[in-house]
Amino acid sequence: MNKGQKLLKKAKKIIPGGNQLFSKRAELFLPELWPTYYKRAKGCEIWDMENNKYFDFAGMGVTTAILGYADKDVNQAVTKAINNASMGTLNSYEEVDLAEELLNIHKWADQVKFARTGGEACSIAIRIARAATQKEKVLFCGYHGWHDWYLSTNINSNSLDTQLLSGLKAKGIPRGLKNTAIPFEYNNLNSFKKKVNKYKNNIAAIMMEPVRSTLPKKGFLEFIQKTAKKIGAVFIIDEITSGFRENLGGIHLKYKIKPDMAVLSKAMSNGYPSSAIIGTRDVMDEAQDSFISSCMWTERIGFVSALATIKKFKRLSLQKKLIDHGQRIKKGWSQISKSTDVDISIAGIDPIPQFNFKKNHLEKSTYLNQEMLKRGYLTNTRLGTTYAYNSNIINGYLDNLYEVFNQIKDFEKKNIKLPLKGKVRHETFKRLV
Amino acid sequence: MNKGQKLLKKAKKIIPGGNQLFSKRAELFLPELWPTYYKRAKGCEIWDMENNKYFDFAGMGVTTAILGYADKDVNQAVTKAINNASMGTLNSYEEVDLAEELLNIHKWADQVKFARTGGEACSIAIRIARAATQKEKVLFCGYHGWHDWYLSTNINSNSLDTQLLSGLKAKGIPRGLKNTAIPFEYNNLNSFKKKVNKYKNNIAAIMMEPVRSTLPKKGFLEFIQKTAKKIGAVFIIDEITSGFRENLGGIHLKYKIKPDMAVLSKAMSNGYPSSAIIGTRDVMDEAQDSFISSCMWTERIGFVSALATIKKFKRLSLQKKLIDHGQRIKKGWSQISKSTDVDISIAGIDPIPQFNFKKNHLEKSTYLNQEMLKRGYLTNTRLGTTYAYNSNIINGYLDNLYEVFNQIKDFEKKNIKLPLKGKVRHETFKRLV
Numbered sequence: 001m002n003k004g005q006k007l008l009k010k011a012k013k014i015i016p017g018g019n020q021l022f023s024k025r026a027e028l029f030l031p032e033l034w035p036t037y038y039k040r041a042k043g044c045e046i047w048d049m050e051n052n053k054y055f056d057f058a059g060m061g062v063t064t065a066i067l068g069y070a071d072k073d074v075n076q077a078v079t080k081a082i083n084n085a086s087m088g089t090l091n092s093y094e095e096v097d098l099a100e101e102l103l104n105i106h107k108w109a110d111q112v113k114f115a116r117t118g119g120e121a122c123s124i125a126i127r128i129a130r131a132a133t134q135k136e137k138v139l140f141c142g143y144h145g146w147h148d149w150y151l152s153t154n155i156n157s158n159s160l161d162t163q164l165l166s167g168l169k170a171k172g173i174p175r176g177l178k179n180t181a182i183p184f185e186y187n188n189l190n191s192f193k194k195k196v197n198k199y200k201n202n203i204a205a206i207m208m209e210p211v212r213s214t215l216p217k218k219g220f221l222e223f224i225q226k227t228a229k230k231i232g233a234v235f236i237i238d239e240i241t242s243g244f245r246e247n248l249g250g251i252h253l254k255y256k257i258k259p260d261m262a263v264l265s266k267a268m269s270n271g272y273p274s275s276a277i278i279g280t281r282d283v284m285d286e287a288q289d290s291f292i293s294s295c296m297w298t299e300r301i302g303f304v305s306a307l308a309t310i311k312k313f314k315r316l317s318l319q320k321k322l323i324d325h326g327q328r329i330k331k332g333w334s335q336i337s338k339s340t341d342v343d344i345s346i347a348g349i350d351p352i353p354q355f356n357f358k359k360n361h362l363e364k365s366t367y368l369n370q371e372m373l374k375r376g377y378l379t380n381t382r383l384g385t386t387y388a389y390n391s392n393i394i395n396g397y398l399d400n401l402y403e404v405f406n407q408i409k410d411f412e413k414k415n416i417k418l419p420l421k422g423k424v425r426h427e428t429f430k431r432l433v
Numbered sequence: 434m435n436k437g438q439k440l441l442k443k444a445k446k447i448i449p450g451g452n453q454l455f456s457k458r459a460e461l462f463l464p465e466l467w468p469t470y471y472k473r474a475k476g477c478e479i480w481d482m483e484n485n486k487y488f489d490f491a492g493m494g495v496t497t498a499i500l501g502y503a504d505k506d507v508n509q510a511v512t513k514a515i516n517n518a519s520m521g522t523l524n525s526y527e528e529v530d531l532a533e534e535l536l537n538i539h540k541w542a543d544q545v546k547f548a549r550t551g552g553e554a555c556s557i558a559i560r561i562a563r564a565a566t567q568k569e570k571v572l573f574c575g576y577h578g579w580h581d582w583y584l585s586t587n588i589n590s591n592s593l594d595t596q597l598l599s600g601l602k603a604k605g606i607p608r609g610l611k612n613t614a615i616p617f618e619y620n621n622l623n624s625f626k627k628k629v630n631k632y633k634n635n636i637a638a639i640m641m642e643p644v645r646s647t648l649p650k651k652g653f654l655e656f657i658q659k660t661a662k663k664i665g666a667v668f669i670i671d672e673i674t675s676g677f678r679e680n681l682g683g684i685h686l687k688y689k690i691k692p693d694m695a696v697l698s699k700a701m702s703n704g705y706p707s708s709a710i711i712g713t714r715d716v717m718d719e720a721q722d723s724f725i726s727s728c729m730w731t732e733r734i735g736f737v738s739a740l741a742t743i744k745k746f747k748r749l750s751l752q753k754k755l756i757d758h759g760q761r762i763k764k765g766w767s768q769i770s771k772s773t774d775v776d777i778s779i780a781g782i783d784p785i786p787q788f789n790f791k792k793n794h795l796e797k798s799t800y801l802n803q804e805m806l807k808r809g810y811l812t813n814t815r816l817g818t819t820y821a822y823n824s825n826i827i828n829g830y831l832d833n834l835y836e837v838f839n840q841i842k843d844f845e846k847k848n849i850k851l852p853l854k855g856k857v858r859h860e861t862f863k864r865l866v
Contacts, residue, residue, distance in 0.1 A: 004523075007529055010529060011528070011532070013544075014533065014536060014544050015528065015529070015532050015544060015545055015546065016544055016546060016718060016720035017720065017721050019528065020524075020528065020546065020547050020548075020726070020727065020730035021726050021727060021728055021730060021731045022726040023726075023728070024523070024524050024731055035523060036523060037523050037524050037525070037529075038521040038522075038523035038524070038525075038526075039526070040516075041521045046518075046521055046523060048523065049526065056521075056522050059522050060522060061521050062520075062522070062728045062731075064520050065518075065520060069520070069521065070515065070516060070517065070519075075515050075516065079515070082503065082508050082511055082512070083473075083503060083508065084472065084473035084474065084503065085473060085474035085475065085479075085498075085502035085503040085704075086704065086705065087494040087495075087497050087498060087703075087705070088479055088494050088502065089457070089471075089491045089492045089493060089494055089811055090437075090457070090468060090469060090470050090471035090479060090811075091452045091457050091469060091470050091471070092470070093440060093470040093472070095444070095448065095452065096440055096443060096444045096447070096470075099444070100447065103447060110447065111447050111448060112448055113448065113449060113453065115453075115550075116549040116550055116706050116729060117548075117549055117553070117727045117728070117729040117730065118727065118728060118729065119553075120550065120552075120553055120727075123580070123581075126605075127581070128605065130604070130605035130606070131604035131605030134604070136607050136608065136609075145727070146724050146725050146727060147556070147580075148556075148560070148582065149581065149607075151723070151724055169722045169723060170723065170724065171564035171567070171719065172559075172560040172561065172562075172565075172719070172722075172723045173560075173563070173723075174563070174569050174582075174609065174610060176569075176609025176610050176611070176613065177607060177609050177610070178609070180607050180609065265728075265729070266728065270520075271518075271519065271520030271732065272519065272520070272734075273729035273732050273734075273735075274729075284449050285449060286605070287449035287450065288449050288450050289602045290584070290602060290603065290604045290605045290606075291455070291579050291584055291601050293453070293454050293455040293456075293579050294453065294454060294550045294551065294553075294578070294579060295456070295495045295497065295550070295551060295699065296551065296706035296707075296708075297453035297454060297550065298452065298453045298454045298457055299705065299706050301706075378522055378523075
């Protein structure tokens with residue numbers, strides 16, 4: 001048992017579930033063998049508890065580290081902030097700078113609120129939308145966090161199964177929230193129209209991720225925007241995963257969508273805890289008629305890390321790199337699949353590419369992660385690209401991947417079960433179409 | 434208009450309410466004149482946008498900075514963490530270290546979850562309690578954040594007026610949460626018993642701050658603990674404000690109270706965003722049957738800042754200093770009041786002392802803040818003590834305070850209205866008895 005697994009064993013006794021984020025559970029990557037914990041990371045390299053070094057092709061910090069781990073410019077800004085004290089009785093002036101910057105990027109928005117995590121930012125957006133409309137129901141499409149307003153979807157049944165989270169247990173949600181959150185299917189206008197017709201007089205908000213593993217069909221986002229306006233619902237775009245990758249700011253800008261609110265986090269601050277809710281004055285002003293306030297939201301690192309990330313994003317035209325790396329990886333996957341005759345389907349926006357094995361996905365991806373780990377790569381079948389990648393690193397990854405695909409093909413040919421050293425990995429969030 | 438006020442004017446146009454925390458609003462201290470923003474801070478000194486230096490007797494970062502601003506040991510740990518990358522695809526091993534440390538301090542607890550802000554930590558505790566009991570209602574006493582579960586109290590009426598927040602607007606909360614959160618009064622067993630009798634079959638949790646501006650009456654906390662056990666409710670102690678001051682960990686330890694869960698934040702990490710939910714195995718295990726997960730909770734700074742703060746707290750026996758400073762300040766207030774004949778009432782635990790002017794509190798405290806600011810002190814009538822104080826600094830503060838009290842007395846004697854240069858300050862959270 002490696003040191004990480006030993007520590008995980010201890011962790012599971014004293015931390016429910018073993019860690020703080022479902023998507024970072026060792027079982028989702030490689031049960032019994034995943035290094036699980038890191039000592040340090042730099043660029044796209046990460047060192048485990050035994051000082052083994054890996055290239056990170058497994059998400060780069062749940063897709064946060066678009067500039068790479070421990071980016072020197074972002075860290076310089078953070079270091080300055082903590083030397084000058086990151087918390088004070090007075091406010092951080094950088095919150096005003098960041099608000100201005102985000103409004104400069106998103107011309108349709110007038111006001112900004114800040115939080116620390118993505119889930120609470122979604123929760124704030126919903127509170128404001130409900131306050132602004134004096135209505136209650138939320139139509140949504142996508143993953144929007146752990147809060148009661150969202151999990152309440154599963155009070156009746158496993159409605160979230162149609163979204164990203166299959167078999168989610170939703171114990172602990174008050175029954176009075178039944179039927180307040182209603183999911184609709186991505187790229188399915190009929191699903192959306194049906195829900196709108198059923199609830200149209202009491203819809204406070206329509207919240208959605210603008211892109212999923214596939215892109216929006218022509219007119220899909222536009223129709224939702226139009227409908228929201230028509231029925232007086234607040235249209236909220238959740239950009240926590242999609243923002244700051246294919247373009248500066250939310251990807252809705254690229255699709256020329258004008259929401260009433262948008263939620264930003266993750267890549268915005270290169271992995272430092274920070275999130276933002278932006279919106280039109282009409283809607284955001286209603287925040288003042290509710291009580292939305294938290295001490296830790298005033299802390300300085302959240303603002304300066306985002307300011308430094310955005311500054312560098314602009315300087316580098318970072319979207320070009322993130323897209324280019326993603327396309328290169330997708331192309332490599334496609335070629336490897338073709339030449340080894342191991343069938344996969346490829347999806348995702350270019351900066352968050354993913355593939356599925358068409359047959360025995362979980363077994364094969366477990367074997368893949370196991371063999372790639374030996375070769376010095378953290379892998380999963382969904383990853384986030386980073387500025388820290390380069391052609392050599394990507395080619396190295398693809399060369400090794402090719403060899404493992406070949407092994408998989410060989411075993412398949414000979415009808416031999418893949419030699420897994422631990423259990424098959426668990427299913428992670430599904431990024432369904 | 435000072436630079437801070439100019440920036441605030443801009444902020445109010447683009448940030449609803451102007452900032453992220455009600456308690457940091459300039460209007461609560463000194464309307465039109467408060468410096469509002471800080472450039473840097475060190476120890477108990479803080480510099481505004483015009484590089485004016487003040488001693489901070491206005492809360493030390495909403496009572497977070499028990500070691501002082503930009504503490505060198507905590508900052509050293511944070512700097513190391515960010516140099517080694519604060520976010521990764523793998524987990525931070527320090528989360529296990531911190532869980533062990535908190536359990537070592539709180540022997541009654543078996544498991545720990547982490548979050549980033551106090552409000553979300555309370556919300557997590559309530560979710561787990563509801564999941565564990567399969568009941569819904571929460572009896573509470575104190576301030577527990579901005580989330581729906583708590584604000585729903587005000588759906589019927591302004592029930593929170595009996596707690597800390599007077600006249601709170603609670604728009605945007607689903608009506609289905611009506612009557613799920615029920616307040617009881619501190620140190621009032623009848624109030625508590627009445628609510629228990631009314632709802633006893635469906636009480637998931639009893640949540641409370643263990644101390645308020647007064648200490649618990651003999652037997653008060655014990656009776657609540659006993660009742661919770663009897664009716665099968667999860668007893669949750671909210672230590673966000675009270676923890677890590679009069680003792681290492683939650684103050685409930687000092688009162689020999691054994692809750693089922695406790696929530697920690699603020700002073701635990703000297704102001705870095707970090708919070709923890711600790712509890713018995715029975716209760717905490719239920720977290721696995723709900724979905725409570727957030728990317729930013731895995732970030733490293735939250736863990737290492739708390740570990741470093743706790744380590745230094747132990748090394749210094751910090752509680753002695755925090756109590757001693759508080760007692761010295763309370764004694765000074767008392768003497769000043771007596772010798773100037775300006776009546777005040779003094780309350781609060783020693784490390785968070787407060788006073789109220791018995792007549793015209795708001796006018797007088799506004800004048801006090803105005804005059805003390807000129808003399809180089811950020812003040813308010815409630816503060817948090819810090820290791821960075823010393824006798825000289827406290828004496829300097831008290832000497833100046835004495836002179837301002839004398840001025841107040843003079844104006845009062847001559848029946849002259851206090852010469853305020855701006856408006857009277859707004860009322861802040863009331864820490865009611």
